[in-house]
Amino acid sequence: MDKRTLSFILNGDPMEVEIEPHLTLLQLLRDRLELTGTKEGCGMGECGACTVLLDGKAINSCIFPALEAEGKNVVTIEGLTDVHGNLHPIQKAFIEKGAIQCGFCTPGMVLSAKALLEESPKPTEEEIRNGIAGNLCRCTGYIQIIQAVKAASGQ
Secondary structure: OOOEEEEEEEOOEEEEEEEOOOOEHHHHHHHHOOOOOOOOOOOOOOOOOOEEEEOOEEEEOOOOEHHHHOOOEEEOHHHOOOOOOOOOHHHHHHHHOOOOOOOOOHHHHHHHHHHHHHHOOOOOHHHHHHHOOOOOOOOOOOHHHHHHHHHHOOO
16 A cells, blocks of 8 residues: 655654555654553544644544645644653643543543633633533543633633
């Protein structure tokens, strides 16, 4: 099968990889680049476990063709820590508010929250609910997640 060259920015670093045209962004991240923080849940874009940021917008990487990331900026959960390995304020808020239980949904949920807070720095509870609507959590009941997003926004 023909391979194609994909050039993009990954967690702040220029990246160039040879890939098969059928790969999803999730497959590229997890299987080829070994960034396993992005989780594979439903494989159909319904659960949000695979959420990453593409040019600042939350997307489901399990249904996103990797080649569509050409020239774009991709951020995974691994890209949120600073150069010293310190957690992002959203990650800290999730820990402080108990918004993490099993942790499977957490990377996607945190990235959806980041996209929301970039767009709306002081979101209402309704905006938070809408902002994380594409992410399913089977453990927390969402109350702690909403509290964590509010805390991360300074509310």
